[in-house]
Amino acid sequence: MQDILKVAMPKGRIYKPASKLFREAGLAIPEDMEDSRKLIIPVPEARMEFIMAKPVDVATYVEYGVADIGIAGKDLLMEENRDVYELLDLGIARCRMSVIGLPDWKPVLNPRVATKYPNVASQYFREQGQQVEVIKLNGSIELAPLIGLADRIVDMVETGSTIRENGLMEHEQIFAITSRLIANRVSYRMKSEAIQALCDRLQPVIAAVASASK
């Protein structure tokens, strides 16, 4: 009998494009899965079980093997550095990680940097040879330079409207972000057939979406 795959599915921003990708790959995933309050959703037709997760927790579930595979943004994979396999770049939820500040920002000694991504920010400035004080925030990061909490921020930019509407400027781009399909290391071996079959179904859909957006 074929294995049932446990999939950690991020709620929120990534959910729609990810579930669309799965459906286009021929997997019978209900469209309204996210609307319900149910957290574990079996989809026997697709031989899958979906675990509806907070995006930041997906890689944790996959590392610990309570989910065989999952979908996570590259931003969180870089920040969390979980021990998981990255199988596919799904090409969805595109944005970038950037250093942002006021347009008239001037270099200061030991600047304060506010971010949701303290590991990413520390590593970036370390590699730049700059000493900074990193302040961890959980949202509305763009507030920090406006209210004098930080000199700069490290945050995501997608359309650029948040920085524009707050009179901020993108100073440097650190890396590009898309969502990735990740797998637990043991599941990757034990359920290799089911995981490979899923990748084989997803790959042409990802390629078609990429070429349509060129």
Ligand SMILES: Nc1ncnc2c1ncn2[C@@H]1O[C@H](COP(=O)(O)OP(=O)(O)OP(=O)(O)O)[C@@H](O)[C@H]1O
């Ligand atoms: N404009 C964007 N801002 C933030 N994340 C984005 C953006 N565009 C795509 N993403 C991707 O979506 C993921 C975040 O999704 P989402 O905003 O739903 O979760 P969240 O950060 O936990 O949300 P919140 O804490 O606001 O509820 C990121 O990890 C990133 O990969």
Ligand SMILES: O=P(O)(O)OC[C@H]1O[C@H](OP(=O)(O)OP(=O)(O)O)[C@H](O)[C@@H]1O
């Ligand atoms: O370039 P844009 O299209 O404006 O998108 C970028 C914004 O989106 C994210 O915030 P989010 O909406 O997740 O809210 P948050 O402030 O609670 O993190 C991110 O932290 C930026 O603030």
